Amino acid sequence: MVEKDTRRRTIHDVAQAAGVSISTASNALNGTGRTNAETRERVIRVAKEIGFRPNALARGLLSKRSHAIGMLTNDTYGRLTLPMAAGVSEVLVDHGLSVFLCATNNDPRLARLHLEALLDRQVDGIIFTATRLDLEPPAELAKLAIPVVYAFAEGPPETISFFPDDAQGARLAVEHLKGLGRSRILHITGPEDYLSVRIRAEAYCESFGKGAEVHYGDWSEEWGHEAIDAVFSRPGEKPDAIFCGNDEIARGVIDALRDIGITVPKDVAVVGFDNWEVISRQTRPPLTTVDMELKEIGRRAGLAILRLTQGEAVPTGITRLSCRLVVRQSCGGQAG
Amino acid sequence: MVEKDTRRRTIHDVAQAAGVSISTASNALNGTGRTNAETRERVIRVAKEIGFRPNALARGLLSKRSHAIGMLTNDTYGRLTLPMAAGVSEVLVDHGLSVFLCATNNDPRLARLHLEALLDRQVDGIIFTATRLDLEPPAELAKLAIPVVYAFAEGPPETISFFPDDAQGARLAVEHLKGLGRSRILHITGPEDYLSVRIRAEAYCESFGKGAEVHYGDWSEEWGHEAIDAVFSRPGEKPDAIFCGNDEIARGVIDALRDIGITVPKDVAVVGFDNWEVISRQTRPPLTTVDMELKEIGRRAGLAILRLTQGEAVPTGITRLSCRLVVRQSCGGQAG
DNA sequence: CTGAAAGCGCTAACAT
DNA sequence: ATGTTAGCGCTTTCAG
Numbered sequence: 001m002v003e004k005d006t007r008r009r010t011i012h013d014v015a016q017a018a019g020v021s022i023s024t025a026s027n028a029l030n031g032t033g034r035t036n037a038e039t040r041e042r043v044i045r046v047a048k049e050i051g052f053r054p055n056a057l058a059r060g061l062l063s064k065r066s067h068a069i070g071m072l073t074n075d076t077y078g079r080l081t082l083p084m085a086a087g088v089s090e091v092l093v094d095h096g097l098s099v100f101l102c103a104t105n106n107d108p109r110l111a112r113l114h115l116e117a118l119l120d121r122q123v124d125g126i127i128f129t130a131t132r133l134d135l136e137p138p139a140e141l142a143k144l145a146i147p148v149v150y151a152f153a154e155g156p157p158e159t160i161s162f163f164p165d166d167a168q169g170a171r172l173a174v175e176h177l178k179g180l181g182r183s184r185i186l187h188i189t190g191p192e193d194y195l196s197v198r199i200r201a202e203a204y205c206e207s208f209g210k211g212a213e214v215h216y217g218d219w220s221e222e223w224g225h226e227a228i229d230a231v232f233s234r235p236g237e238k239p240d241a242i243f244c245g246n247d248e249i250a251r252g253v254i255d256a257l258r259d260i261g262i263t264v265p266k267d268v269a270v271v272g273f274d275n276w277e278v279i280s281r282q283t284r285p286p287l288t289t290v291d292m293e294l295k296e297i298g299r300r301a302g303l304a305i306l307r308l309t310q311g312e313a314v315p316t317g318i319t320r321l322s323c324r325l326v327v328r329q330s331c332g333g334q335a336g
Numbered sequence: 337m338v339e340k341d342t343r344r345r346t347i348h349d350v351a352q353a354a355g356v357s358i359s360t361a362s363n364a365l366n367g368t369g370r371t372n373a374e375t376r377e378r379v380i381r382v383a384k385e386i387g388f389r390p391n392a393l394a395r396g397l398l399s400k401r402s403h404a405i406g407m408l409t410n411d412t413y414g415r416l417t418l419p420m421a422a423g424v425s426e427v428l429v430d431h432g433l434s435v436f437l438c439a440t441n442n443d444p445r446l447a448r449l450h451l452e453a454l455l456d457r458q459v460d461g462i463i464f465t466a467t468r469l470d471l472e473p474p475a476e477l478a479k480l481a482i483p484v485v486y487a488f489a490e491g492p493p494e495t496i497s498f499f500p501d502d503a504q505g506a507r508l509a510v511e512h513l514k515g516l517g518r519s520r521i522l523h524i525t526g527p528e529d530y531l532s533v534r535i536r537a538e539a540y541c542e543s544f545g546k547g548a549e550v551h552y553g554d555w556s557e558e559w560g561h562e563a564i565d566a567v568f569s570r571p572g573e574k575p576d577a578i579f580c581g582n583d584e585i586a587r588g589v590i591d592a593l594r595d596i597g598i599t600v601p602k603d604v605a606v607v608g609f610d611n612w613e614v615i616s617r618q619t620r621p622p623l624t625t626v627d628m629e630l631k632e633i634g635r636r637a638g639l640a641i642l643r644l645t646q647g648e649a650v651p652t653g654i655t656r657l658s659c660r661l662v663v664r665q666s667c668g669g670q671a672g
Numbered sequence: 673c674t675g676a677a678a679g680c681g682c683t684a685a686c687a688t
Numbered sequence: 689a690t691g692t693t694a695g696c697g698c699t700t701t702c703a704g
Binding site: 008053054055056057058060061066068071082085086089093094096098099100101102103105110113114116117118119120121122145220221222248251252255276278279282284 | 407456587618
């Protein structure tokens with residue numbers, strides 16, 4: 001009994017089966033050089049028949065392009081990184097680029113380990129993503145010979161970065177509330193040492209004008225509760241709208257308001273930030289919130305890397321991508 | 337002015353700089369063959385000096401091992417896939433294996449595209465992960481010449497699969513409640529067509545015994561609300577504990593109980609399933625819940641692939657990994 | 673239009 | 689102990 005040959009078919013097999021030389025087979029398959037239409041078709045047919053698939057390693061060795069990129073992320077794939085990864089992958093898969101996912105877990109040793117592995121594998125480029133804008137990317141990245149793109153992170157000058165436009169997102173929220181006739185809008189948000197927190201707060205202050213009031217805290221529902229309890233237990237005029245720094249805070253705010261008998265959105269309108277659906281769809285009422293379009297950020301980063309690996313130029317600097325307001329019922333919008 | 341040579345250093349450069357032949361350099365660096373200790377050290381030193389890093393493509397071409405594996409996942413990286421990916425990566429990175437992440441988004445075209453790309457890249461193995469146990473993995477996977485491991489998914493007979501032990505997890509929850517003196521435990525869970533739902537429900541019934549009562553619904557907070565409203569508005573004895581099919585349902589349950597003036601955990605204890613922290617830490621009181629140890633599933637899958645790629649045998653069949661009960665305050669546990 | 677040959681960077685027999 | 693050589697699978701001059 002003859003053992004079945006389980007080896008992968010090589011271009012050598014194709015050439016032999018088609019009765020041509022290896023180089024002719026290669027030319028035919030890649031449409032390079034001059035090849036008789038007839039032979040070309042025969043070669044292509046044979047290749048399909050015997051299930052030939054070119055070895056990407058051999059190709060990469062020769063072309064010095066691996067058609068793979070690395071995605072380096074500082075966290076264990078939080079809710080920010082993943083939508084971005086989806087966007088990256090979506091853009092690249094149809095161009096034959098694969099993605100190595102490297103979670104560094106904020107550990108510099110791991111980061112270097114992954115980075116070296118990526119370079120050894122001759123990746124055509126690297127996308128660095130982080131969980132907050134003001135996290136310093138590894139300095140080595142800037143010195144690499146291959147293209148690097150920063151997503152949700154800021155690279156050094158002359159590099160390419162994609163950000164959500166936090167200021168525009170905040171304005172979107174405030175203008176929406178103003179348009180609904182709200183006039184005493186409070187901002188309850190996260191820790192002041194986050195860059196996005198400061199940007200959003202500043203845009204809120206500018207957009208709302210006199211009477212703006214920012215409460216910094218942490219990213220938790222509990223903080224939303226606390227803040228509401230504090231604000232509504234003090235004397236004086238009460239707010240008629242709350243713009244929250246993220247959806248978790250917004251959820252705490254909404255729950256706290258209900259607890260003290262205030263109706264959302266009739267008495268107080270609430271807007272969140274993130275559109276993290278497990279929260280924003282489940283608040284009662286569902287939450288109007290600002291979506292940072294993370295997937296789009298990923299897409300843009302992927303596209304940029306794609307262009308760069310093809311030798312095209314991509315403008316350097318920070319590109320701020322617009323946020324989108326997702327209107328649900330917590331502001332008095334239509335039921336839906 | 338001489339252009340700086342930005343080419344990557346090759347073993348040829350090392351050999352030249354160390355004044356030895358290429359093969360001696362190779363032997364010295366890899367510790368293969370016989371090499372004089374002195375030359376070996378010199379070669380290694382020189383290699384480090386000029387920043388030599390071996391080209392993984394060339395190595396892979398020769399050894400037919402790319403030291404990369406593919407992770408194929410059916411969803412756009414949901415909360416289930418990601419912890420598993422983290423576990424996989426954690427185990428493999430120190431062994432020099434990199435991971436291609438391929439999100440198929442439940443699209444068969446994408447799945448095949450990714451699979452072919454992985455094979456072209458000569459990956460050493462593939463891990464398939466899904467978002468539910470009873471999702472049929474692509475049939476092509478079983479026929480591959482390389483090792484395949486299924487995580488949170490069931491492969492065909494004679495393959496290797498890792499599952500959470502849903503039945504044990506459910507028993508953990510029920511026994512915990514019984515141990516706390518609860519005697520009228522209800523099970524409010526997800527859609528009956530989910531295998532995990534059926535397994536958990538069955539284990540609950542067996543463990544709780546006479547009087548078991550299962551309410552099937554969907555995976556939402558809303559359903560938790562509805563179910564509680566229905567149960568507490570009907571005549572007859574009321575439950576003193578609820579075992580929920582996931583954390584979202586549990587959150588709805590807790591909120592609904594509070595709405596009708598029932599205190600958790602005093603009057604009714606609640607246990608969830610998933611330990612999705614954005615929910616389970618934020619319920620009031622925080623939720624006692626069953627953790628499926630997804631990261632551990634990923635680790636085991638990664639370890640299995642590692643063994644297989646090294647030619648070691650790994651027992652086939654389904655391995656069910658124990659769940660862990662995370663005790664918070666929704667059952668009357670200690671405050672923490 | 674086709675084929676022979678060189679070589680990408682590396683490893684592993686085999687000579688020396 | 690070290691060097692020479694062949695070759696992994698592929699693309700690409702360059703002769704024919």
